[in-house]
Each structure stands twice: as structure tokens, then as C-alpha cells.
Amino acid sequence: MATLGLPDSPGVPAALAQLTLTVPFNDAEAAAGVFRRRGDEIAAVIVEPYVGNAGFIPPEPGFLAALRALCDQHGALLIFDEVMTGFRVAAGGAQAQLGVRADLTTLGKIIGGGLPVGAYGGRAELMRLVAPEGPVYQAGTLSGNPVAMAAGLATLRETERPGFYETLERRTGRLVAGIVDAARRHGVPVTTGHAGSMWGLYFAPGPVRNFSQAKASDTALFARWHRAALARGVFLAPSAFEAGFVSSAHTDGDIDFTLAQLDAALGEARAR
């Protein structure tokens, strides 16, 4: 299995880590090199199409298509982890937005409407391998939990309202543009990005194309900004390496309030 863009985790046992090959995100050449050397052994490539677990890193044009082509050439599966991007970047996830189709897709979070749920899906011939039709047994105590399913269905119905994604994207764009503006006024280099309702920022001049570059951002400033924002009633994710999300429950007034507090918090964080 080749994993892309995921940070090394000290919690993963070495014996399991040895079964994976890790390649930097947005480096199609490195992925091609791994396939050249170990292509026969690679069962699948799993990747977040927009990396949210290192902040927010968009795929560069052609990167995901290159992975698709490598998987096709070598008979490997392409798995998109759309746990963050699913129903956020677009109704059809990052793959609908970017036009690259994965063989298997993982989903979570948003499809539970706030309740715990995860799901995966894929091409019919792959899904037919899963129980009860196929030999791959899969079941769980809470699988298909009716309360989580009802909440998820209600959430998905909300997303089908006309203009839902347009409003969400506009508000997310306003939030990000306002933060860029505040950073400029405070003289802080910032790199931001957003897709649909997913957004992120690094206190770095950028560009940020992978986790190594994300780690080079000013995480100490982020930590001070986070604390100052929290004291002002705005709860950012408590890590410089987490994406942010705008919810359909956030109003334009919420965005105004948030921007005012984040602006003031940045001034406080810089002064310390």
C-alpha cells in the first residue's frame, strides 16, 4: 500500500508501517518512482484528495490524475479518503469537483450530521466482494445505526437545497479573504486556501505543497493566535495542521464576528 501526504505517526507499530510506502503529497515523480521499484507489491494508493490532516493543501493540477494513471498501469486501487472533503468540497466530493474518479472512497463526519458514522463505497465489482454478497466479512455493532442514519439523511437533504453549496462557498471565501486581509495589516506572512466549506491557513509565505513545508510554518504564532481567539469566543482547531470548516449554520453575522475576533487575536498574538 502506498500512502500519500500522511505524516509519520509514532503510534503506528513498525511492523504495520513496513507494509506502507509513504510519498510526499503533490510529488507525482516520487509516486512514479515508488511504482517503478515496487509496483508489483502495491495493492492500493490511499490519499486525501485535499490534505486536511496537515492543514489545508490542495492538489496541484494533474497530481491526482497522475496517481490514477499509475494505479491503472500497475493494477493498484486508488482510494480517496474523503472523510473531510466528502459533501464539503462539493456534493460529489473532491472527485466530482476535480474529475478524477477513485476506485474506493471513505466518508465520515458530515454524513452523520454530527452523530458518529463512517462509510466506504466504490466500484460495483469491488463492493460485491464485501459481505453479504462476497467473502470479505464486514459488520459492526453500530453499523447502519438508525439514529445516525436518520441524522445523516437529514443532513444530506439540507445539502440538496438550491444554492446550498454556493452560499457555503461564498461565506468560506469571505472568511479566508478577511483573514488574509488581517494578516496583511499585521504584517504576518500567510498562505491560505479553501474549497467548498473546507479551508486552512499557514503562517508562512508559501507555497505549501506538502507536509514538510507545512511544518516549516510559524506554529508558535498559530498557538498564540489560537489561545487569543479562544479567549475571544472563536474556537479554531487546536493545531496548525488541521483544516477548518464553515457550517451551513454559520451566518454572515457569524463570519463578521469571527473576523473581528481573529483580527484582534492576531494583533495580540503578534505582540507577545
Ligand SMILES: Cc1ncc(COP(=O)(O)O)c(C=O)c1O
Ligand atoms: C481525512 C480523515 N480520514 C480518516 C479519519 C478517521 O476517521 P474515523 O475517526 O471516523 O475513523 C479522519 C478523522 O479525523 C480524517 O480526518
